[in-house]
Amino acid sequence: MIKRCLIIDNEDLSADIERIISQGKKKGIEIECEQFNVGSTFEESLLVDGKIVISQVVSEYRKRFKSKVFHLAAFDWDLSDDGVNGVELIRQFAHTKILRNTPKLLYTGLLEERLSSMLNDFRYKRITKEKLLAHVKTLITADIINFVGREKYEETILQHLETGNDQIDLIIEEELLKFPDLKFNNSFPSKSFNGKTFLEIAKILDENDMLRNEFKKELIQLVIADLTEIF
Amino acid sequence: MSSLNILIIHPYDRSTFFLKRIKNYLQVQFGSDVYYFSVKPNDTSHHECLERIKQHPNSGLIIFLGHGRTDRLYGGKSEKYSALVSDSARLEISEEYYYNENFINESNIDVLKSKKIFCLACNSNSRISDYAIQKEALAFLGFGDIPTTIGEFKEKGKNVSNDVIRYMKTEINHIIKKCLAYSIKNEYSFRNLFDLINLTTNQRIMYYLKYQKYFKERYLLTDYLYFFKKEIKIKGDKNIKLIG
Numbered sequence: 001m002i003k004r005c006l007i008i009d010n011e012d013l014s015a016d017i018e019r020i021i022s023q024g025k026k027k028g029i030e031i032e033c034e035q036f037n038v039g040s041t042f043e044e045s046l047l048v049d050g051k052i053v054i055s056q057v058v059s060e061y062r063k064r065f066k067s068k069v070f071h072l073a074a075f076d077w078d079l080s081d082d083g084v085n086g087v088e089l090i091r092q093f094a095h096t097k098i099l100r101n102t103p104k105l106l107y108t109g110l111l112e113e114r115l116s117s118m119l120n121d122f123r124y125k126r127i128t129k130e131k132l133l134a135h136v137k138t139l140i141t142a143d144i145i146n147f148v149g150r151e152k153y154e155e156t157i158l159q160h161l162e163t164g165n166d167q168i169d170l171i172i173e174e175e176l177l178k179f180p181d182l183k184f185n186n187s188f189p190s191k192s193f194n195g196k197t198f199l200e201i202a203k204i205l206d207e208n209d210m211l212r213n214e215f216k217k218e219l220i221q222l223v224i225a226d227l228t229e230i231f
Numbered sequence: 232m233s234s235l236n237i238l239i240i241h242p243y244d245r246s247t248f249f250l251k252r253i254k255n256y257l258q259v260q261f262g263s264d265v266y267y268f269s270v271k272p273n274d275t276s277h278h279e280c281l282e283r284i285k286q287h288p289n290s291g292l293i294i295f296l297g298h299g300r301t302d303r304l305y306g307g308k309s310e311k312y313s314a315l316v317s318d319s320a321r322l323e324i325s326e327e328y329y330y331n332e333n334f335i336n337e338s339n340i341d342v343l344k345s346k347k348i349f350c351l352a353c354n355s356n357s358r359i360s361d362y363a364i365q366k367e368a369l370a371f372l373g374f375g376d377i378p379t380t381i382g383e384f385k386e387k388g389k390n391v392s393n394d395v396i397r398y399m400k401t402e403i404n405h406i407i408k409k410c411l412a413y414s415i416k417n418e419y420s421f422r423n424l425f426d427l428i429n430l431t432t433n434q435r436i437m438y439y440l441k442y443q444k445y446f447k448e449r450y451l452l453t454d455y456l457y458f459f460k461k462e463i464k465i466k467g468d469k470n471i472k473l474i475g
Contacts, residue, residue: 185450186440186450186453186454186457187450187454187457188453188454188457188458188461189457189461194450221429221430221433222433222436222437224430224433225430225431225433225434225436225437226433226434226437226441228430228434230409230413230427230430230431230434231409231413231431
């Protein structure tokens with residue numbers, strides 16, 4: 001099985017990525033790992049006056065990773081930008097429904113220092129209560145599976161790709177995107193599904209949580225029904 | 232099970248003759264526990280039926296097989312009713328041109344007080360089931376729209392072949408008779424029966440999608456089987472046993 005991982009960092013992680021892939025091989029996991037370079041001067045298109053511009057990050061992500069499903073996304077906390085860090089990026093991605101089914105890992109070079117600094121920023125009124133709460137809320141609600149020091153992030157990535165449970169939403173999204181041109185011929189659970197391609201359905205599901213839950217439930221119920229005999 | 236615990240009410244109407252197979256199956260399974268009331272197209276038979284409902288033990292199950300709409304259940308319909316004759320002719324020979332379009336409604340639904348009802352009738356998941364519960368029926372399982380004629384499909388903007396009609400009728404019979412019999416034997420509650428109908432309908436949907444590839448209208452048929460199960464609603468006590 002192929003596992004795909006995306007790392008969002010402002011430094012060149014080619015060597016780390018090679019190590020992750022080769023360690024995966026040793027464990028019998030085929031890993032495809034890519035980096036999305038955010039905050040680096042090598043990706044100047046995402047910066048204006050040296051600062052990260054979220055809208056450009058979002059648009060670049062959509063351009064480069066459209067139709068890709070990742071089993072894990074690892075975010076560096078420190079993106080060398082005073083206004084945007086990894087937590088903020090996770091928050092903005094959640095807002096724009098990017099990587100919504102993908103579990104997220106947050107890492108930082110100086111874990112304790114980062115947390116203390118954030119609390120100090122609040123104590124000395126360098127950041128508002130709202131901003132602090134937004135950060136904490138993001139950490140709690142954004143499917144962040146772990147928050148680790150940089151020295152542990154490779155190991156955590158490997159561990160998650162090896163043993164982490166894939167969410168059903170992620171599996172459905174992955175399957176639909178494997179065959180984007182195939183057509184759906186039924187009208188349930190929504191009449192709008194009839195005649196739509198798998199890619200179009202993936203988009204509909206992405207935008208409608210209720211329908212997405214209904215679709216998920218129906219698929220599971222249909223398969224379970226098909227696997228059994230009653231009478 | 233004490234005797235005559237299952238009362239099947241089936242108003243005489245040519246368009247619902249196919250549901251007789253449910254009655255036949257339940258009679259084979261439960262013998263004398265089943266009382267079948269074929270409501271004839273006359274007022275006397277309808278009155279007798281209402282009396283029979285009142286006498287039915289509260290621990291038993293009432294199964295209604297017929298037509299309905301949101302606020303009522305229809306009664307018997309004579310063979311000749313659909314013939315093109317004037318209203319005055321119908322009044323003169325009312326026995327021959329009989330149709331009770333208001334058999335059970337808000338005004339007389341109190342006959343279902345303390346009863347448990349499985350109502351296989353169109354739109355019985357709507358107001359009529361609410362009325363029943365307001366009048367203290369214990370549980371009422373109703374259905375949504377269940378098209379079983381070419382005309383009913385046309386009303387929904389769908390032109391279908393006779394095959395769709397045939398399969399739809401076959402499936403309704405199969406799903407309902409099997410699920411009812413299994414649920415009664417296993418002392419299921421209304422909720423269990425609801426889940427079983429869902430499971431069985433899903434099996435039938437998968438069967439058509441997987442094994443009936445030659446049947447071009449299989450997607451349409453499976454859509455309607457989906458709506459069939461999706462629109463079922465239980466009002467009242469969902470956990471009460473069907474019998475007992």
